[in-house]
Structures are given as C-alpha cells and as structure tokens.
Amino acid sequence: MRAVVFEQYQSTPVLKDVPKPVPGPGEVLLKVAGAGACHSDVAVFREFSEEFGPAQLKPSFILGHENSGWVEELGEGVSGIAIGDAYLVYGPIGCGHCPACSRGQDTYCANAAKMPYLASGLGRDGGMAEYLRVPARNLVPLGDADPVAAAPLSDAGLTPYHAIKKALPTLAGGGKHVLVIGLGGLGQLAVQILTALTGATVIATDTKDDAMRRAEEAGAVTVGGGPDQAARIRELTGGKGADAVFDFVGIDPTIKLAMESVALRGRVTVVGIGNGNYTWNFYGVPYEVELTSTYWGTIEELHEVVALYRDGQITPEVEIFAMDDALEAYRRLEAGELSARAVVAPGR
Ligand SMILES: [Zn+2]
Ligand SMILES: [Zn+2]
Known part of the structure; x- marks a missing residue:
C-alpha cells in the first residue's frame, strides 16, 4: 500500500x-x-x-x-x-x-x-x-x-475541547467573556465549541483577516493586532477582562497578551506549542488567575x-x-x- x-x-x-x-x-x-x-x-x-x-x-x-x-x-x-x-x-x-x-x-x-x-x-x-x-x-x-x-x-477538535471543558467552571453563569488567541484549525474549532458549550461572549484575535472573518461567521467578536490590542479586548468585556483565555499560539507575545487580558480569578490555558516564556509577578496579574497548559x-x-x-x-x-x-x-x-x-x- x-x-x-x-x-x-x-x-x-x-x-x-x-x-x-x-x-x-x-x-x-x-x-x-x-x-x-x-x-x-x-x-x-x-x-x-x-x-x-x-x-x-x-x-x-x-x-x-x-x-x-x-x-x-x-x-x-x-x-x-x-x-x-x-x-x-x-x-x-x-x-x-x-x-x-x-x-x-x-x-x-x-x-x-x-x-x-x-x-x-x-x-x-x-x-x-x-x-x-x-x-x-x-x-x-x-x-x-x-x-x-x-x-x-x-x-484539532479534541485538543481545544479538552482545554475548554477544564475551563468551564470559569465560564458558568451570565455575563462571561472568553478570548481565543490564534485562529488556525484548532482556534476555529475552539470558537465553535465555545459557542456550543457556553453562553459566554467569544472574542477572537488573529493576524489574518480571513481567519477573523470565519470566526465572526461562527459567532465571535474579533479584535485585530496593534499596540492597544489588550486594551481593546478589555473594553469589549466592560473593563473586567476575559474570564477564560485560550492561547493557540503559545509564543512570548501571545502569552503576554493572554495575561494582560484575563479577568480576576480567570484562567489562561496555553494550548499552542510555541515554547514561549512569561515572567510572572504578584502585582502583574489580577488575583487568583490560573495559568496552565494542556495536551490532547x-x-x-x-x-x-x-x-x-x-x-x-x-x-x-x-x-x-x-x-x-x-x-x-x-x-x-x-x-x-x-x-x-x-x-x-x-x-x-
Ligand atoms: Zn497534532
Ligand atoms: Zn497507562
């Protein structure tokens, strides 16, 4: 064969x-x-x-x-x-x-x-x-x-599904926001899974316009790149930040964006194997924010x-x-x- x-x-x-x-x-x-x-x-x-x-x-x-x-x-x-x-x-x-x-x-x-x-x-x-x-x-x-x-x-379906299921407690209830960073195969399915499993407002970001357009068709609100990206994301959440963030890239700038966009008691899951680094500081992130990884x-x-x-x-x-x-x-x-x-x- x-x-x-x-x-x-x-x-x-x-x-x-x-x-x-x-x-x-x-x-x-x-x-x-x-x-x-x-x-x-x-x-x-x-x-x-x-x-x-x-x-x-x-x-x-x-x-x-x-x-x-x-x-x-x-x-x-x-x-x-x-x-x-x-x-x-x-x-x-x-x-x-x-x-x-x-x-x-x-x-x-x-x-x-x-x-x-x-x-x-x-x-x-x-x-x-x-x-x-x-x-x-x-x-x-x-x-x-x-x-x-x-x-x-x-x-590409199971990996985001597992990551999302682990974060469901942070998205339970009304008025929740979730951020998806990176809209390749896994990120696009993540938007669809989040829409199917939660009532949260899905915010999505990517560097490619066509990828963001497809996420919009699946129900997401999109934010492009730029120096004020984290501020614009926060604005869409009414100032509080995203209750859960999924980073499908996992490089230095995307992990930083995730940590800048997360809400008090929120959860950041790095899914993408970009091998990025992040320096944590007690006063640098809201209280009780969890930063974790996931695998399949x-x-x-x-x-x-x-x-x-x-x-x-x-x-x-x-x-x-x-x-x-x-x-x-x-x-x-x-x-x-x-x-x-x-x-x-x-x-x-
Ligand atoms: Zn694979
Ligand atoms: Zn075994």
Whole structure:
C-alpha cells in the first residue's frame, strides 16, 4: 500500500509502497478515510533529532495521528464491531491499564516512558496510508457522519475541547467573556465549541483577516493586532477582562497578551506549542488567575466531540488531498499556504 513515511530525522517524509498491515489481537484494520496533517508532524520530521525530542518518536514510522476509516478486518478476539462501519480514531495509545488509561486519558499514561510509541502516527504507524491498524479500544463510532471531514476532530477538535471543558467552571453563569488567541484549525474549532458549550461572549484575535472573518461567521467578536490590542479586548468585556483565555499560539507575545487580558480569578490555558516564556509577578496579574497548559484529550471526550459533529454544532474546515498529493499537503502546511486543515483521503 502507499504510505507517507518519516524515514530519518530532519528530512522531508517520503511517499512509498509498504506492506499492508495485519491486525493483531484486540486490533482492527481500517481502510483509511482521512488523515489530517498537523503542525506537530512538522516538528517531528524537522526539529527532532537523536538528542532532542521524545525517544518514542525515533524513525521510521508512517505519519498521521488524526485518522478516520472504515472497518476492513477484525483482529483476534474483537467482536461487536461491524465490517464497513465508519470510525474516528483516538490517537494516543498508553499501556491501557494504569489509572490514567483506565479513565481514557492515554496521554498521561503512567507507563508512557516504557511504551515504545506515543500514538498512532507518533512512534507507531499512523493513518497517512491506505490502511491503518489500531486497538479496537481507540475507535469512536461516526455513524452516518462524513468520515473524511471528521479526521481532524481527533486532534484539532479534541485538543481545544479538552482545554475548554477544564475551563468551564470559569465560564458558568451570565455575563462571561472568553478570548481565543490564534485562529488556525484548532482556534476555529475552539470558537465553535465555545459557542456550543457556553453562553459566554467569544472574542477572537488573529493576524489574518480571513481567519477573523470565519470566526465572526461562527459567532465571535474579533479584535485585530496593534499596540492597544489588550486594551481593546478589555473594553469589549466592560473593563473586567476575559474570564477564560485560550492561547493557540503559545509564543512570548501571545502569552503576554493572554495575561494582560484575563479577568480576576480567570484562567489562561496555553494550548499552542510555541515554547514561549512569561515572567510572572504578584502585582502583574489580577488575583487568583490560573495559568496552565494542556495536551490532547480523553477517549470519552472524543465521543462528545463526535456528538457535536454529528449534531452539526461543529464543522472542521478541510482541504482534501489525494494520496499522491500527500507530500504537497505537508509542503503547503510548512509554507503556511493552507487556510483549512489538510486531510489526505486515499479513496479520493
Ligand atoms: Zn497534532
Ligand atoms: Zn497507562
């Protein structure tokens, strides 16, 4: 079968023929419907090396950690899953039996250091291929919803969903405001999820006008950049600041903007892996402000994300690429030429 393989550190992945996988005990073979191209893939094949980055991400393996597909074959001991049904794949794969894995949070597996991989497409073969082999436990049913457009939900949908759910207590009640910084794939879905889950006024900011226009269509009030950006955001909240802030960029200036815009007792979640720094000072931020990070989400939450998708409350914007154009999808992702999530659909 055709697959996009990360073969060596700090080099472009290659499109090549590899053997079709065989599902092991407890696993399912999926015919891939869609595989999303994510910025973290670029970090994997451009930035990591023998010395830097998780040991589990050593090449080579097939990329693609945002996957969906139709059941093609069942491994030994798997039942209750029908051939041909469409599923979204929960990417992270932990040990399956520690406290974190038991609550469906494989991202925080207590035995992660001993696992040979982190997720499908991150250390073990992913979905940028015609077929994908995954544990049956990682499947979330899509019913009759479009599986190709659903693929990015397993990361670009689940990551903001998890961050937002953790911040819901700060957004409960009337008169609340929430700020979304960075309107790429995750930020746009964050605006839709916040609109679906809360009654808060959603304020959004980005450097690209078309990204802000799309956030407005999803119900957000937008603020452009500039030296008085934090002041304009505060003005939109009636002076109090945003009760919750989500930073989907995570570089020095965006974390600073988040901390300048947050309300007393508010919560700032840095979602973007921009590796930025921030100097905290007791008098520099309102009292009881929380600053935290987040990473991916749980299997249970992915079921909830799919429920929102099937209800039409969230719609990922995707640009579909054929298998032969998969490397072009990564090239455009790296060049910043995409305005929607690139999804490689081997069937198209
Ligand atoms: Zn990702
Ligand atoms: Zn575990």
